[in-house]
Amino acid sequence: MKIAPIIDAIYEARSKGNNIGFRLVHTGQHYDKNMSDSFFEQLGIPEPDINLGAGGGTQAEQAAAIMVGYEKLLINEKSDLCLVVGDVTSTMACAIAAQKLHVPVAHVEAGIRSGDWTMPEEINRMVTDSITNYFFTTTEIANNNLRKSGVEEERIFFVGNTMIDTLLKHRHRFQKPSIWDELGLKNSEFIVMTLHRPANVDQEFKLRTLVDEIVTNSKDLPLIFPVHPRTKKILENLGISHPRLHMIEPLGYLEFNFLVENAKCVITDSGGITEETAVMGIPCMTLRDNTERPETISRGTNELIGTDPKAIKPNMEKLFSGNWKKGGEIEKWDGKTSERIVQHLLNIFSKK
Structure with missing residues (x-):
């Protein structure tokens, strides 16, 4: 759900003559048919270039299997960037493997925090953000979390929420x-x-x-x-x-x-x-x-x-009783987040 619109935006950028490509790596962490394959089918995500098959086991076993598999992939064919999304075990494991091979990391949905260390996701977020190079954030709250942890302003990119890109596209x-x-x-x-x-x-x-x-x-x-x-x-x-x-x-x-x-x-x-x-x-x-x-x-x-x-x-x-709040718009949750992410990536690598 978070990757699909980024892939669409990369295709769009390529159609306009930009030199950008991707290799889609499925770690295998989410291996239930209805919770994985159907998302690829329904959201028009291309078949993964690689499936590491790291499903099952404890969190430590999963993380280890993902790191071993992704490390082998990068050793054989190094990429210019590792882009990870969200806060699952795959996010953290791929970021660690990439950084140890000197591949810079971009984290989509960076900077969000619950403050609850009993949640595996919170550990994944903190570890990933501690070794991330480029931070793509969903809200100003996430920006402030990163600033407080010492991240320089020029590495923070407030882009919005790719989940909402997917929601609005397919609604x-x-x-x-x-x-x-x-x-x-x-x-x-x-x-x-x-x-x-x-x-x-x-x-x-x-x-x-x-x-x-x-x-x-x-x-x-x-x-x-x-x-x-x-x-x-x-x-x-x-x-x-x-x-x-x-x-x-x-x-x-x-x-x-x-x-x-x-x-x-x-x-x-x-x-x-x-x-x-x-x-x-x-x-x-x-x-x-x-x-x-x-x-x-x-x-x-x-x-x-x-x-x-x-x-x-x-x-x-x-x-x-009919007294539930109605809510309102959230800044940059407008369906254009992925476009902003890809444009930032093009800008970053044009300066290298």
């Missing part, structure tokens, strides 16, 4: 998933749920209580819950079921966002989804105690309600 293509007709869903008359963070799903009693509170306080609305592979195993052990709770397989990008755009609200612990709901104007409750995307709260439709199941009821009451 007219959103596809109705089969669950829509199967359940007779109607606009604004159902709730979408996603849960995958350890703080919410690793403790069986906590997960059960969260789900029970959501079911109890959602009136008679259907609850559509595309289940992350991580969460699925735990739910199966718990034997959770309810007539209005529909646990389904992960959806493709176009199908999932069709549901989000038409939902009464979204209940999630995902950072990326809070960005999409902010732009689409859909109420969002985030079951976390912190967020690396505060702009979705200050400018968007997101509320950070914490991980205490007791927070569900008052927030549901607020939603059903």
